[in-house]
Amino acid sequence: NAGVTQTPKFQVLKTGQSMTLQCAQDMNHNSMYWYRQDPGMGLRLIYYSASEGTTDKGEVPNGYNVSRLNKREFSLRLESAAPSQTSVYFCASSEKDGSTDTQYFGPGTRLTVL
Amino acid sequence: DAKTTQPTSMDCAEGRAANLPCNHSTISGNEYVYWYRQIHSQGPQYIIHGLKNNETNEMASLIITEDRKSSTLILPHATLRDTAVYYCIVSTSGTYKYIFGTGTRLKVLA
Numbered sequence: 001n002a003g004v005t006q007t008p009k010f011q012v013l014k015t016g017q018s019m020t021l022q023c024a025q026d027m028n029h030n031s032m033y034w035y036r037q038d039p040g041m042g043l044r045l046i047y048y049s050a051s052e053g054t055t056d057k058g059e060v061p062n063g064y065n066v067s068r069l070n071k072r073e074f075s076l077r078l079e080s081a082a083p084s085q086t087s088v089y090f091c092a093s094s095e096k097d098g099s100t101d102t103q104y105f106g107p108g109t110r111l112t113v114l
Numbered sequence: 115d116a117k118t119t120q121p122t123s124m125d126c127a128e129g130r131a132a133n134l135p136c137n138h139s140t141i142s143g144n145e146y147v148y149w150y151r152q153i154h155s156q157g158p159q160y161i162i163h164g165l166k167n168n169e170t171n172e173m174a175s176l177i178i179t180e181d182r183k184s185s186t187l188i189l190p191h192a193t194l195r196d197t198a199v200y201y202c203i204v205s206t207s208g209t210y211k212y213i214f215g216t217g218t219r220l221k222v223l224a
Contacts, residue, residue: 004157035214037155041216042201042214042217043158043212043214045211045212058211088155090158099146099165100146100163102148103158104160105159106157107157108156108157110155
């Protein structure tokens, strides 16, 4: 059981380049999330997918797009990277259990935009 | 979702109990209290959650005050590996939104 996996672990981009961050979970969870974490800050929600086929904006969606490819996979795309998008990106998944939905996080992707 | 307030940093001697407080005075009746920790720059790790009763698992205990306006995470015998940033989050199931503050940086001292 790998839990939540993310690829790549590290990435360096030039301003204007595009890339897709991949996330997969093997826990059969319905909900998936993308967060970013800037130095010294807490995590901020970019987008989430409550269930397969649905996506919604979080707190900081500008400059990003997402695709819920299937129940397992949720990708985050930067169409034209900017230095302000230099951050650590975390993917998470959760499943509703009664009145709670505990989130489980991947190891992160460290992105630098020059 | 309610906002939380935590101390910026705390120290704890190895082997002693670490008590991490969290204030959530605006919590509503259907909001749960969750605790996560983040070691170095790894992904946050779930620790424990509760609604109004005290909870205990293999990692920690969670004490929630009767008025639910504050809680305390207790690591009963802190080790050096417990050095991390601890986040207290309140959230309602189905809102799909955790609001992370800056957390408490716990340093366990040898």
